[in-house]
Amino acid sequence: MRVLVVEDEPRLADLLARGLREAGHIVDVRHTGPEGLQAALSGDHDSVVLDVMLPGLDGIAVCQEIRNRGRGVPVLMLTARGGIPDRVAGLDAGADDYLPKPFSFDELLARLRALHRRAVDATAADLHAGDLVLDPGRRRVFRGETEVVLSAREFDVLVLLLSRAGRCVTRYEILSEVWDGETDLKSNVIDVYIASLRAKVDRPFGRHAIETLRGAGYRLQPDGG
Numbered sequence: 001m002r003v004l005v006v007e008d009e010p011r012l013a014d015l016l017a018r019g020l021r022e023a024g025h026i027v028d029v030r031h032t033g034p035e036g037l038q039a040a041l042s043g044d045h046d047s048v049v050l051d052v053m054l055p056g057l058d059g060i061a062v063c064q065e066i067r068n069r070g071r072g073v074p075v076l077m078l079t080a081r082g083g084i085p086d087r088v089a090g091l092d093a094g095a096d097d098y099l100p101k102p103f104s105f106d107e108l109l110a111r112l113r114a115l116h117r118r119a120v121d122a123t124a125a126d127l128h129a130g131d132l133v134l135d136p137g138r139r140r141v142f143r144g145e146t147e148v149v150l151s152a153r154e155f156d157v158l159v160l161l162l163s164r165a166g167r168c169v170t171r172y173e174i175l176s177e178v179w180d181g182e183t184d185l186k187s188n189v190i191d192v193y194i195a196s197l198r199a200k201v202d203r204p205f206g207r208h209a210i211e212t213l214r215g216a217g218y219r220l221q222p223d224g225g
Contacts, residue, residue, distance in 0.1 A: 006036030033057025052079035067094035074115035127162040130224020161220040170217035
């Protein structure tokens with residue numbers, strides 16, 4: 001993955017660049033808002049790590065201009081200001097995710113991986129299982145003619161189940177690909193999300209598409225149940 005880092009603090013910019021390169025990524029670094037904007041518009045990056053407080057042009061303005069120019073590159077905003085209004089301003093400007101400083105570098109890597117997966121999903125074909133249809137690009141789900149509204153995490157779990165319809169998906173695979181290993185196998189978080197998915201895509205329609213394979217994982221019936 002090629003990552004553009006726009007950060008005016010030299011020490012943090014160097015640490016980010018070094019860590020990302022050690023993780024196997026190609027990294028470009030810029031230190032001002034105008035330089036970052038030019039690089040984002042002219043480069044072929046898979047994601048942008050963008051600080052809010054930048055000289056010349058702040059990160060929110062940079063992100064807005066990236067979107068105004070029609071660039072859909074995923075943007076992860078960094079800021080020392082962790083208040084809700086600042087997060088809302090960044091997201092309203094077109095940022096895909098938000099990470100307040102100080103942050104764990106492992107969390108930054110996990111968020112970049114998630115953003116990259118979503119960007120790849122956006123170009124993917126619809127996923128089908130009977131009358132259950134998932135549109136990765138628009139992040140919409142339908143059961144027949146009825147649209148089913150899911151949370152972001154519910155959607156990601158369903159993508160995994162649908163992409164492997166008819167096959168067992170283990171708890172470890174779900175944790176690794178949806179949560180990036182942020183929780184552990186003893187947690188009941190997966191069971192909670194599976195139950196929520198059943199309540200939305202199965203039960204109201206009299207279906208039983210999502211099966212529990214005890215001791216193994218979960219399976220979505222290829223015919224949509």
